[in-house]
Amino acid sequence: MATERSEVETLIREHETRLRTLAKNGVSRSLLEQTAFESDALKLRVQSIEVEQQETQRAIEESEAHVAGLNEQMKALRGSMPGSADSSAAAQMSRVQADLEARQLELQVQKERLTVQQSAYQVAKEHQGVISRWYQSLQQLYLSQQELSLTEALDQLQGRIHKEQQDLLKQADEARIHLAQIKGDDNKSKADRSLLETQIQNLEERVRLRQVDLALAQAKYRLDNLIAATQGADVTPASLRSAVEQAEALVRDLDGTQRLLREKVAVLEEKRQLLNKRLALTPDVRKEINQESQVVAGLAQDLQLKLDNLQNSIQSINAERDLLKLRYDQSIEHSLKIRRQLPPDMVAWKEAVLELLLIPKQFSQQCFATARQIAMSIDRNGISRLSLLVLLETVWLMAMLWLRQVLRSLSGRFKDRRERFWVRLVLLVVELLVRSIPLILVSGAAIGFLLMMESPEPATSTLVALAAAAVGFKALMDLSWLLLAAPTAPAGSQLPILYRKLRWILGLTGVFTGLHLLLHFLPTSLTIKDLVNRLFMLLLLLLTLLVWRSRRLILGLLEALFAGRVLWFKAAEWISLGLPVTVLVALLLGLVGFVNLASTIGGYVGWFLIVLVGWLLLQGLLQDLASALRLRLTATESKETVWTQGLVDPLYRVLKWVLFAAALVALFQVFGWDSQSPVVRSIGRAFRTPLLTLGSRSLNVLDLLLSGVIITGVVLAARWSRELTHRWVFSGVADSGTRHSLSVFTQYAVVLLGVLTTLRILGIDLTTFAIFAGALGVGVGLGLQSIANNFISGILLLIERPLRTGDYVTIGSNEGLVTRIGIRSLTVRSVENQEIIIPNADVISHEFTNWTHSDSVVRMKLEVGISYDNRPTEARRLIQEALAVEPLVLKTPTPRVWLKEYGDSSVNFLILYFIDMSTCTGWESKSAVLFAIWDRFEAAGIKIPYPHREIIMRGEGPEDSDKGKLGIS
Known part of the structure; x- marks a missing residue:
């Protein structure tokens, strides 16, 4: 193993030397592929050794279990043997002893094998890391060389194209000089000018074509860079996604150029046809026209060739983009399926525990190193840096105290305006800030101290992360207190209990969050970080279960918040069900790896x-x-x-x-x-799944959704346009009926425009509705006749305007004020404030009375009788005075009072007067006039007679009859 480790160290030094040489001479593609193959082979070797380790570990566990069983068997045999053992028991003990020694020897060999395998695994892992880093260095160097060569080639192409463009522009300038020299208005001069203009256009278009060549070269350069940057098995999904987005951006740029070239080809084709017509009209300049046609044809041919090149480039970029998409999807799927394993055996668990026990030591060493650095900084900078630090810390303290005072005054200013949502939100944020200011003060002071003392990393970054986490969890705990346990919180016996549980779980979660941040900045292994992550997920699982158990309580609070809004409460109910379940599933997935x-x-x-x-x-x-x-x-x-x-x-x-x-x-x-x-x-x-076909157009789900959105918007816009035009656009129209008709026609126009727009967006040709229109005609003739009749009658009412909104009408037995004229019916509000819906067809096909059609002045008629004992001239004078002083009665036309007849028991007067129906109703004016006449008659002593009746009581004799006549009972 020592030899292999020395070989790895030697290999590292060789790589450093070769890398300097390759930086000068270049990296070949074969060397890069060979190194990639070697890296994959070492990866397989590491995996093979890891599998062998697991098998050896299982064998060791089985051997240890067997040895433990044999030891128990030996203890049992020793305990059961008498003082003088027989031969069979001794033989059995000797067999067990031999088996035990063999198993112990096998266990020792297995442990030695495991030690060797662990050493080999570490060496192979180091070797794989060396080769992997070597491959990354070679790949980076290779990509840099490729990019440099491509950049140089692109620069050369750009310089050549720029020179060609300058030559073409120079030729165009010379052609313009010749064009300016041509004078005259004959056919020859016109043909020469047209030829020169076409040649100038040809030269300018070729300048642009050279620019297209440059754009194609740049696109190929960018595509090659994308392909090179995404090679290798260690490409991240983010890199692949960025490459896909860049490829799509390339396609969009080239698509714009392609559309422009197509338009130019179409214009040149039209120009060529126009030249053919000119040739027929002016055969005397055939030569010039033929030359111009040749120039146009040549330019059109070159544009078409460029279009073909663009199409090929777009297809190749799309193909590469599709491959990148596929790799991106596979990369995402692979990363989501990766399962991290816990330590597989007791040895690994012991190593993990030992590493966990070393974390406090590592942390203390980091703290001591930071303290030494700070002490060195103080010695180096002297008292000046300390003085500046004290000044800054004092300013920071005063700023926090001032901010706290400002926030408290702001809270007192808005305390009496809690009915507004934004005020409650501001007060909540202010309260959270006030409660967090001490922690922010201490954290800011500590961070400022480390910055001023030039503390080395990662001390400052660690403190910033821990301070942010502490402030965040402090805000969460304060927020939960304000919402659940504060005096201003909603009443409920379960809320303080929920707060106490939530506080403990949030506190533990905050502790493990801080530990996770510390491990991120300390040199710990992935296994330790994974263990802490599992513990963190376990705490989040407890928090999720607490939220789930308190779901009904939370829904009770939300029900009061969404009072009267059933849809929003249902959405909140589903969210409160879906979110905990989703988080619970995610945490369980994380706990299993x-x-x-x-x-x-x-x-x-x-x-x-x-x-x-x-x-x-x-x-x-x-x-x-x-x-x-x-x-x-x-x-x-x-x-x-x-x-x-x-x-x-x-x-x-x-x-x-x-x-x-x-x-x-x-x-x-x-x-x-x-x-x-x-x-x-x-x-x-x-x-985009097709649902139905209408004519030659196939409609999908998106089309139907878009149609629904457009129709909904059209309905709302039509209603809004009617209200807006009635209130504002046509507010200058004095006649309310005319204004209403105009606003209704505006509504119809918006609806019609919306329907046509919907059909246009869906790509539906109106000719496809011919059969549908015929079927609709049959339907109108049969079942939809009344609907169509009412619709057409409504349009006639709006055009002919026999009645308008605001008119007082009598339609059949219904009398009242017209408040609305709709598509199917009109609405009349009666004196009893009843809304009467009358079909438009009934109004058109039957007679009705419009009391205010031409104007709102209506004549009213009353009959009043007086007793024969009073003077009629006096009564007439009193009635005229009552009419003269009544404000609801118009002075012009003049009210009239006529003696109508001598009735059976009264002298009857006919009273005629006029009122304005826009200011009062007939019933209101009659009541006012009758009250005024009554008051004046009563003051003058004029009696209003009423019919008298004689009641004859039939009795037994004449005396009773006479008493009955006299009213004697």
């Missing part, structure tokens, strides 16, 4: 919670903003802000959906789910 898979799932869950909390916070802030804007607009009486009130609620709904979409995009971004990820590709394949 699938650490990468567990870390990936845990990362997804963590980012999901961060995005969810951020989205909820922004939702609350948006709701506060909308509420404040509504209150401000409600308090404003200016008419210019009426249209703004119609914008607040729609904009709030739109912004909520925009915020939700932004949260989804952010979630995909932090998950790394771009166009290359397997998840997005699987979703894309599912969305």
Whole structure:
């Protein structure tokens, strides 16, 4: 083993010498491949020795168990033998003794073999590491040489292309000089000018073609670099993903160039056809036109050749991109399937325990080294550095005290405004900061001390990481106290118990987090770090189980938070079920060894919670903003802000959906789910699954989802446009009916535009609806007749406008104010405040009364009677006075009072007056006028007669009859 170890050391020195030589002479491809083969062979050898170690360890365990059994058997035989043993017992004991000695000798040989195998494993591992580092150095040197040679070739090509472009531009300038010298307006001059212009265009296009050549060379250079950088078995998934993204960027750049060249070829083809037409019209300049045609044809041919080259380059890049995608998927799958094993045997466990016991010693050595460095720094810098340190620490202390005072004053300022979400959020953040200031003060002072004393790494980095973890867990514990156990927390007997359990688990989790950070900065093995990670996952498992057991309690708090919003509460219920289960599965996977898979799932869950909390916070802030804007607009009486009130609620709904979409995009971004990820590709394949065929167009899931989103947006936009145009755009129209009709037509236009846009996006030709339109016509003739009749009647009502919103109408037995004219029906609000829905067809096909069609002035009619004992002229005067002073009665036209007739028991007057229906109703005006007449009649002593009736009681005699007539009982 010593010989092999010396060979490894000699090999290291040889590699260093050869590397300096190869840096001058270059690395060949065969040497790189040979080294890769040697590295793979050593890797297999290490794995083989590891398997042999495991087999030897199992054999040792079996031998130890057998030896222990034989020892027990020997003890039993000795204890059962009498003082003078017989020959059979002695023979059995001798056989067991011989078997025991043989087994012990075999066990000793196995242990020696295990020692040899362990030494061989260590040497092979070192040898593999040396060869692996040697291969990495050769690969890096080879890539540098390849990149240098490619760069030199690209520079040479760029210089040559630049020179050719200069020559072409010089020829174009000479052609422009000749073009400026051509004068005249005859066919020959025109043909010469056109020929020169085409030649100039040809030269300029060839300059651009040379630029395309350069772009193709650069694309090939970048592709070669990508392929070279992703060679080898140790390429990380992140590198492969970056290579895929760069390959797609190359394809996008070349696609743009390809589209431009195609457009130019099409333009040149049109120009060639135009030249053929000119040739037929002007045969006297045939020579010039033929020359121009040849120039155009040659340029078009060269552009087509360049298009073919571009197409080949794009295909090759796409092929390499697909290979990189495949390797990326395989790399991700392989990394997720890796299972880390715990120490396989007792020897490995003993080594791990010994390494764990050495951690305090390593930590103390690190601390002593840092202390010595700090002491040396103090001796080197003298008292000046200490004085500056004291000054800075004092400033830091004063700054923290000032910040604490400012935060407390801010908390007192907003304490009485807790009804706003943003105020509660600010108060929560302020409280957490105030509680964390002492820890931040101490941590900042310690970090500043290490920085000023020029402490060596990793002391400063370790302290920064530990301080950040401590502040984070302190904030979590304070937050749990504020939400569960503080006096301002929701009432509940289980909340303090939940807080106490959560505090202990968070404390232990914080301790193991600090230990994990220390191990990250200390020179420990992967086995020790893996053990600590398993313990950390075990604590997280306890925390997850605690959250799971407290799920009902948490849902009870959320139910009060989402009161009246069933959908949001259901979503919170599903999230509270899915998240603990997902975390539980991830932790169990991590505990059994699938650490990468567990870390990936845990990362997804963590980012999901961060995005969810951020989205909820922004939702609350948006709701506060909308509420404040509504209150401000409600308090404003200016008419210019009426249209703004119609914008607040729609904009709030739109912004909520925009915020939700932004949260989804952010979630995909932090998950790394771009166009290359397997998840997005699987979703894309599912969305592009064909569902049905309409004409020649096959519709998939994405088309239907997009149609649903567009239709929903169109419906909301149509409703919003109707309200917006009615409130703002057509606010200058005095007639409310006209304004309503215009706003409804705007709504119809938006709906029609949305439907056409949906069909356009889906790629559906309207001609494919011919059969459907015929079937629709049959349906209208049979079952949809009434619907179509009402729809057309609604359009006629809006165009002809026999009635409008705001008109007072009598339709059949229904009377009231028209409040809405829709597509199928109109709505009338009666005097009893009932909403009466009347089909549009009934209004069009039957007569109705519109009391306010031309204007809102309506004549009212009343009849009032007085007693024959009163003077009619006096009564007429009193009625006229009552009409004159009543504010609801119009002065023009003049009210009229007529003596209508002499009734049976009264003198009857007919009262005619006019009111404005836009200010009052008929019932309201009648009531006011009748009250005014009653008051004046009562003051003047005028009686309003009522019918008298004589009741004759039939009795036994005339006396009773007379008493009945007199009303005597």
